[in-house]
Amino acid sequence: MAEYRFQFPIWRDQKLSINVSSARFTVFSETSFDEVVGTVYAYAKPGKDHVELVLNSMLADCLKTEFPDVSKLDVSQHAIQLPDYYRSFIILAGHDQYILRATNDYSYDDKMAVGAVPWTLIRHELDIRMPLVIHCVADYASESNMEVRALFGNGAASPSRQIQMPVNETSGTVSFVLYGKADEIFGAKDNVHVSEIQILSAVGNSVDYPHIKVMNTGLRYALYYVDAYGYWRWLTVAGRVKRSESYQRQTFKSSNDNSGPSGRETINYLNSITKTYEFSTGWLSDGQAALMHHLLGSVNVMLYDMEDESFTPVVIMDSSCEYKTYKGEGCGPVFMRDMEYI
Numbered sequence: 001m002a003e004y005r006f007q008f009p010i011w012r013d014q015k016l017s018i019n020v021s022s023a024r025f026t027v028f029s030e031t032s033f034d035e036v037v038g039t040v041y042a043y044a045k046p047g048k049d050h051v052e053l054v055l056n057s058m059l060a061d062c063l064k065t066e067f068p069d070v071s072k073l074d075v076s077q078h079a080i081q082l083p084d085y086y087r088s089f090i091i092l093a094g095h096d097q098y099i100l101r102a103t104n105d106y107s108y109d110d111k112m113a114v115g116a117v118p119w120t121l122i123r124h125e126l127d128i129r130m131p132l133v134i135h136c137v138a139d140y141a142s143e144s145n146m147e148v149r150a151l152f153g154n155g156a157a158s159p160s161r162q163i164q165m166p167v168n169e170t171s172g173t174v175s176f177v178l179y180g181k182a183d184e185i186f187g188a189k190d191n192v193h194v195s196e197i198q199i200l201s202a203v204g205n206s207v208d209y210p211h212i213k214v215m216n217t218g219l220r221y222a223l224y225y226v227d228a229y230g231y232w233r234w235l236t237v238a239g240r241v242k243r244s245e246s247y248q249r250q251t252f253k254s255s256n257d258n259s260g261p262s263g264r265e266t267i268n269y270l271n272s273i274t275k276t277y278e279f280s281t282g283w284l285s286d287g288q289a290a291l292m293h294h295l296l297g298s299v300n301v302m303l304y305d306m307e308d309e310s311f312t313p314v315v316i317m318d319s320s321c322e323y324k325t326y327k328g329e330g331c332g333p334v335f336m337r338d339m340e341y342i
Contacts, residue, residue: 002095002096002097003096003097003098003099004096004097004098004099005098005099005101006055006098006099006100006101007100007101007102008055008056008100008101008102008103009102009103009105009106009107009112010056010059010060010063010102010103010104010105010106011056011105011106011107011108012056012110013054013056013057014054014055014056014100015052015053015054015055016052016053016055016091016098017050017051017052017053018042018050018051018052018053018093018096019049019050020044020050020051020093020094021043021044021049021050021051022041022042022043022044022051023041023042023051023093024039024040024041024042025039025040025041025042025053025091025092025093026038026039026040026091026092027039027040027058027059027089027090027091028089028090028091028092029087029088029089029090030088030089030090030099030101031088033090037059037062037089038058040053040058040091053091055100055102056102059087059089059100059102062084062087062089063084063085063087063102063103063104064084064085064104065082065084065085065104065226065230065231065232065300066082066084067224067232067300067302067311068080068082068133068177068179068232070179073179073180074165077163077164077165077178078163078178078179078180078184078185079163079165079176079177079178079179080176080177080179081165081174081175081176082135082175082176082177083174083175084104085103085104085135085137085175085230086101086102086103086104086137086173086174086175087101087102088100088101088173089101089102101173103137103230104230105228105229105230106228106230107227107228107229107230108228109228109229112229117135117136117137117229117231118229118231119209119210120227120228120229120231120233120291120294121210121212121233121234121235121291122233122235122281122284122288122291122292122294122295123235123236123238123284123288124210124211124212124213125212125213125214125215125217125236126182126197126212126213126214126215126234126236127214127215127216127217127219127222127236127306128181128182128183128193128194128214128215128216129181129216129306129309130181130222130234130236130304130306131179131180131181131304132178132179132180132181132182132185132197132212133177133178133179133224133232133233133234134146134148134177134178134199135175135176135177135231135232135233136163136175136176136177136178137173137174137175137176138164138165138173138174138175138176146162146163146178146199146201147160147161147162147163147199147200147201148160148161148163148178148197148198148199148200149161149197149198149200150182150185150186150188150194150196150197150198150214151194151195151196151197151198152186152188152192152193152194152195153192153193153194153195154192156192158186158187160200163176163178177232182194182197182214193214194214195213195214195215196211196212196213196214197211197212197214198211198212199212217236217238219236219237219238219306220237220241220305220306220307221236221237221241221277221279221303221304221305221306222234222235222236222237222303222304222306223235223237223279223295223301223302223303223304223314224301224302224304224311225294225295225298225300225301225302226298226299226300226301227294227295227298228293228294228297228298233294233295234304235281235295237279237280237281237282238281238282238283239279239280239281239282239283240278240279240280241277241278241279241280242277242278243275243276243277243278244275244276244278245274245275245276246274246276247271247272248271248272248274249268249270249271249272250268250270250271250272251266251267251268252266252267253266253267276317277303277314295316296316298316300313301313301314301315301316302314
């Protein structure tokens with residue numbers, strides 16, 4: 001049996017031509033032939049002697065970047081697997097086997113290698129009350145998945161630790177996040193808190209990670225979002241926050257009877273409440289502003305309330321953004337966004 005391998009981000013058109021006029025293909029998960037992902041019926045175009053499969057279109061619905069499910073937390077590693085960001089599939093066609101490996105990457109960045117983790121964090125700070133969420137991809141061929149270290153407020157440094165997730169020998173890769181409060185992950189005690197986090201290495205990366213400052217910002221809100229490459233990132237909301245609510249009443253007309261509330265002429269049977277937030281990011285450098293498109297274009301955004309310690313899915317409603325640069329208008333970049341609960 002001949003074996004062919006394809007590895008690609010899901011945005012890239014990856015085509016596969018097979019020399020048959022029509023065929024039925026079964027797509028399996030690479031980790032188990034018992035898991036059938038789907039069946040594809042393909043026919044050659046008129047005048048052609050082969051079928052052509054557009055692999056990324058076939059597999060797009062199988063990939064997603066979900067928010068970490070805390071119930072699946074690996075307590076020993078402070079890590080949670082996100083299995084649907086990077087998936088492996090097998091297509092059997094006659095005596096040939098096609099192995100497909102795809103990532104949930106919609107960056108349209110042809111320079112970024114598949115499996116690399118670009119650093120798109122806008123502001124390199126984390127409030128001590130926020131969960132740390134560092135998204136990474138681990139490879140079976142590499143024993144160390146991610147290496148991190150913390151500095152504490154008293155100047156002491158924690159030993160560097162490797163975050164290792166169990167990866168499947170067949171598929172070779174797993175996506176996961178380091179998750180948790182910084183003090184809990186690095187064992188802070190005696191009221192000495194983590195002051196800085198250093199990412200020393202991560203699989204598939206040649207970038208130098210900046211250090212993440214950990215502090216009590218006094219802010220209330222932060223946004224966690226999936227960037228264009230499909231990785232979870234966050235941004236503290238350092239500017240003005242305006243919250244509003246709109247109410248829409250659903251009513252019907254009834255005969256008038258003044259003997260009780262149910263006999264009123266207009267009956268209110270449903271109230272729809274929409275919460276809207278208008279955020280300003282605060283002052284950003286030009287370099288930070290250049291990364292804002294990862295948040296503004298994200299289809300998966302969570303609002304974190306540091307007072308309630310709660311996550312709420314939101315939708316970015318505005319379709320415009322105003323950039324004010326130091327050189328152009330003599331002030332820092334300001335972004336105003338409307339967001340609604342979903």
